[in-house]
Amino acid sequence: MSTLSREESKKRVWRVCGILALVTIVEIAAALIHYNYMEDSPKTFLNILFIILSAGKAYYIMSEFMHLKYELKPMVISVLAPFLFLIWGVIAFLWEGKYWLSMKQFWDVLN
Amino acid sequence: MEAAVSTTNAKELWSGGDSPFKVSYGKIMMWYFLISDTFTFAGLLISYGAIRSSQPKHDETNPLSWPDPNHVFNAGPGFHHAPLVFVTFMTFTLILSSVTMVRAVQEGHYMNRAGVLKWMALTILGGLVFVLSQAWEWTHLIHEGMTPSSNPFGAYSFGALFFLITGFHGFHVSVGVLLNSWAFIQTYRGVFDRRGHYEMIEKLGLYWHFVDLVWVYVFLAFYLF
Numbered sequence: 001m002s003t004l005s006r007e008e009s010k011k012r013v014w015r016v017c018g019i020l021a022l023v024t025i026v027e028i029a030a031a032l033i034h035y036n037y038m039e040d041s042p043k044t045f046l047n048i049l050f051i052i053l054s055a056g057k058a059y060y061i062m063s064e065f066m067h068l069k070y071e072l073k074p075m076v077i078s079v080l081a082p083f084l085f086l087i088w089g090v091i092a093f094l095w096e097g098k099y100w101l102s103m104k105q106f107w108d109v110l111n
Numbered sequence: 112m113e114a115a116v117s118t119t120n121a122k123e124l125w126s127g128g129d130s131p132f133k134v135s136y137g138k139i140m141m142w143y144f145l146i147s148d149t150f151t152f153a154g155l156l157i158s159y160g161a162i163r164s165s166q167p168k169h170d171e172t173n174p175l176s177w178p179d180p181n182h183v184f185n186a187g188p189g190f191h192h193a194p195l196v197f198v199t200f201m202t203f204t205l206i207l208s209s210v211t212m213v214r215a216v217q218e219g220h221y222m223n224r225a226g227v228l229k230w231m232a233l234t235i236l237g238g239l240v241f242v243l244s245q246a247w248e249w250t251h252l253i254h255e256g257m258t259p260s261s262n263p264f265g266a267y268s269f270g271a272l273f274f275l276i277t278g279f280h281g282f283h284v285s286v287g288v289l290l291n292s293w294a295f296i297q298t299y300r301g302v303f304d305r306r307g308h309y310e311m312i313e314k315l316g317l318y319w320h321f322v323d324l325v326w327v328y329v330f331l332a333f334y335l336f
Contacts, residue, residue: 006217006221009217010214010217013210013213013214013217014210016210017206017207017210020206021203021206024199024202024203024206025199027335028195028199031181031195031334031335032181032194032195035179035181035194043336047335047336050331050335050336051331054327054328054330054331057327058324058327058328061209061320061323061324061327062320062324064213065209065210065212065213065316065320065323066316066317066320066321066324071132071133071134072131072132072133072134074131074132075132075133075134075139078132079142079146082146082149082150083149086150086153086157089153089157090157090160093157093158093160093161094160094161094164096161097160097161097162097163097164097165098164098165100161100164100165101164101165101166101167104165110167110175
């Protein structure tokens with residue numbers, strides 16, 4: 001359990017709620033601005049922004065709501081370390097998907 | 112000498128009867144379950160990424176290209192042509208029900224039964240609203256002709272993956288609502304007061320926040336990208 005007082009921890013929860021709501025609004029606003037005013041421009045920059053903002057939301061949910069920030073360090077490491085595999089997983093399978101697309105285009109089997 | 116002392120300490124710490132992580136058995140098992148569940152969801156979302164990147168990018172003229180989420184998700188109960196509005200409502204519902212869950216856990220620490228009941232009731236309500244919203248969205252999309260094997264908006268694998276992944280997430284939310292309702296009844300009956308702690312609420316809290324965490328990534332994959 002954290003050393004925060006009852007009032008402090010209450011206030012902190014509502015602050016994190018505000019941050020999560022704000023980040024969600026920013027994401028939706030960015031998506032809608034892109035859709036309404038600049039649909040023809042590539043979405044690469046926007047997608048990078050979405051990944052960063054989602055990682056921020058995940059950080060706040062895990063550290064504050066799931067209380068991970070207040071656990072002992074070995075506990076935090078044993079929970080987070082397995083997720084390193086996912087970085088490999090995402091890169092490897094997106095790469096594979098792209099290759100798959102180029103094969104389909106090469107053999108002209110898209111339609 | 113010093114080395115000998117530290118080995119004894121380490122041995123004592125890991126030889127049973129003590130929790131090296133200072134986390135109770137039940138909570139650590141919930142964490143380990145959630146790690147394994149993360150890999151299940153990650154497997155589904157990574158397949159989504161692989162299949163999506165093997166399809167042509169969104170293109171109005173190609174009916175087999177990947178659909179634009181702004182075209183697919185543009186309706187809610189009683190309104191049309193409003194992209195992403197309904198899913199924003201669903202996301203806020205889930206965030207708010209996560210917040211009320213934390214408040215229930217906090218009141219549990221102070222053995223405040225009335226407080227736990229109040230915040231748990233709001234959490235269950237939030238979960239129910241989310242599941243019902245998802246049911247509405249599914250019904251709407253099925254009426255539009257999107258099923259696991261057909262999709263009027265573009266590549267049919269979009270529909271298949273959408274129903275698989277949001278369905279698996281919705282299943283988790285439904286299980287969470289059932290478990291939270293059970294804990295609400297137990298709290299009402301004073302079981303946790305007699306037990307002397309509200310750890311059950313903490314464990315369910317971990318599960319509920321995990322469901323919220325997964326939604327962040329489902330939302331990212333289907334509605335934002």
